[in-house]
Amino acid sequence: MNNNTKNCFSVDVEGFVESNLQSFHIPEKYISRDKENYEIEKNVNFILSFLDNLNVKGTFFFLGRIAQDIPLIIKETAKQGHEIACHSYEHKRIFGLTEIEFKENILYSKKSLEDISGTAVYGFRAPDFSITKASLWALDILKELGFLYDSSIYPIGLHDVYGIENTETGIHTLPNGLMEFPLSTMEVFGKSLPFCGGGYFRLYPLSITEHFIRKSNSNGSPCMIYIHPYEVGNEIPQISEMSLYRRFRHYYNCKDGYKRLAKTLKSFDFCTVIELLKENQFVDLKLQNNSNIR
Numbered sequence: 001m002n003n004n005t006k007n008c009f010s011v012d013v014e015g016f017v018e019s020n021l022q023s024f025h026i027p028e029k030y031i032s033r034d035k036e037n038y039e040i041e042k043n044v045n046f047i048l049s050f051l052d053n054l055n056v057k058g059t060f061f062f063l064g065r066i067a068q069d070i071p072l073i074i075k076e077t078a079k080q081g082h083e084i085a086c087h088s089y090e091h092k093r094i095f096g097l098t099e100i101e102f103k104e105n106i107l108y109s110k111k112s113l114e115d116i117s118g119t120a121v122y123g124f125r126a127p128d129f130s131i132t133k134a135s136l137w138a139l140d141i142l143k144e145l146g147f148l149y150d151s152s153i154y155p156i157g158l159h160d161v162y163g164i165e166n167t168e169t170g171i172h173t174l175p176n177g178l179m180e181f182p183l184s185t186m187e188v189f190g191k192s193l194p195f196c197g198g199g200y201f202r203l204y205p206l207s208i209t210e211h212f213i214r215k216s217n218s219n220g221s222p223c224m225i226y227i228h229p230y231e232v233g234n235e236i237p238q239i240s241e242m243s244l245y246r247r248f249r250h251y252y253n254c255k256d257g258y259k260r261l262a263k264t265l266k267s268f269d270f271c272t273v274i275e276l277l278k279e280n281q282f283v284d285l286k287l288q289n290n291s292n293i294r
């Protein structure tokens with residue numbers, strides 16, 4: 001173990017096709033909710049036993065639609081002591097929704113996830129980290145709906161879809177009182193770069209990722225690791241029409257995903273987001289006083 005700083009491990013629970021529908025063209029024949037659900041169920045079950053073996057608890061950001069389609073996987077995740085959080089209703093970028101659509105989707109998703117899991121839902125992560133300068137309004141709606149924290153902001157300026165450049169890194173309280181746990185970044189030549197999740201976690205050499213987690217922890221800053229079920233489990237649809245570039249970007253190291261992840265999870269201390277916020281007394285009083293919380 002590195003020092004006393006704990007990190008968070010999170011899973012954005014969605015299928016491969018719905019995850020990428022807004023990123024590149026996927027032919028109609030691959031779009032099937034049943035197949036997507038089968039893939040999610042297999043992969044999440046794999047991750048649950050994988051985490052059980054490593055004795056690690058994580059935060060699972062579920063799409064609200066999964067509470068309708070495959071509720072048992074949410075019940076099982078909660079039963080094993082992981083935190084249940086919300087990843088919107090369907091995998092649609094927030095800045096493409098109206099405020100009313102967003103509010104209705106999230107209210108419904110939060111309630112469904114709470115009813116199915118029997119636990120309170122405190123946290124939110126936007127699909128494709130889509131709380132950007134164009135959709136900052138979403139943070140007030142999250143606060144209004146009783147969320148305690150958001151983990152959607154990527155403090156980077158180089159991605160074509162997401163990111164807010166030169167914004168605060170590290171856990172902080174937003175002006176409206178909501179906690180923000182931004183996605184982790186590393187500083188290289190004065191630029192903030194992503195390194196701790198998804199494709200970045202697969203594409204970078206592990207030594208680089210671990211070096212920056214260690215560096216961050218030595219300053220007392222927790223890191224946020226995130227993965228998708230298909231990056232760790234065995235089920236990932238092969239879409240032959242994808243370009244070589246896309247194939248590399250989306251499939252590289254998926255086969256060895258669990259081995260790489262196991263190494264990182266063993267090298268550092270991890271817990272759920274809500275546990276980390278409570279331990280650091282970020283949300284202590286709010287947890288006791290918030291009437292929306294069971």
Ligand SMILES: [Zn+2]
Pocket residue numbers: 012013014019087091126127128
């Ligand atoms: Zn997602």
